[in-house]
Amino acid sequence: MAAERARPLRADAQANQDRILEAAARAFTRDGADASLKGIAQEAGVGIGTLYRRFPTREDLIEALYRNQTAALCDAATSLLDANPPALALRTWMDRFVDYVATKHGMAEALQAVLATHNDLRMRTRGMLGDAVARLVRxxxxxxxIRADIDTADVLMALSGVTLVAGEPAQRDQAARLLDLLMAGLEPRGPQPGE
Incomplete structure (x- = not known):
């Protein structure tokens, strides 16, 4: 499977894979890790055989979805900076981070199993997310x-904390308020009392 992943896909095969991953993200968010693979294939507009050719197991699909969504989130840091002032780019990226984590709730148990057997994937993901936050903070x-004394690892940990306490879709307003508080803490400090 590793050699197959390294080989570029034909345009139609890539389009099918993209549709499968988009449908899988919706299905796992909506139905959890037990979402019907047949339903995912139907929603993607492909046959179940096409899904199984690209993703022989449910775990393969979950891993590919995780990799795809992580890469998209991390890549967004650059495009957001190209289109927005840095503070707005960071705040928008934080919203996307909350959405990214929310899509993982439905498949948390299955994703934990995948990450347990792929520790390198877990470490690579942390590194990618850390690099994206560092780019935005810099x-x-x-x-x-943004204050110059900010540790980007602390920003990522704070974001993770927000998703722990307000990561459900019904808590999106609370998550936004918490992200606003986090952003306020990142702003340069004026003169402090007694200075």
Whole structure:
């Protein structure tokens, strides 16, 4: 399977894979890790055989979805910085991070099993997310809108904390308020009392 992943896909095969991953994200978020693979294939507009050719097991599909969504989130840091001031890019990325984690709730148990057997994937994901946050924070520091003494690992941990306490879709308003508080804590400090 590893050699197959490394080989570029034909355009139609790539389009099928993209549709399968999009349908899987919706299905796992909606129905949990036991979402019907046949239903995912139908929603993607492909036959079940096409799904199984690309993803022979449910775990393969979950791993591919996880990799795909992680890469998309991390890549978004650059495009958000290209289109927005750094503080807005960071705040928008934080919203996307909350959405990214929310899609994992439905498949948490299955994803934990995948990550338990692929520790390198877990470490690589942390590194990618850390790099994305660092890129956003550095841009904010350079623009003077983010404090220079910020540890990007702390920002990522704070984001993870927000998703733990307000990561369900019904808690989206609370998550937004918590992200606003986090952003306020990242702003450069004015003169402090007694200074």
């Amino acid at each position: 841009a904010g520091v350079a623009a003077g809108t």
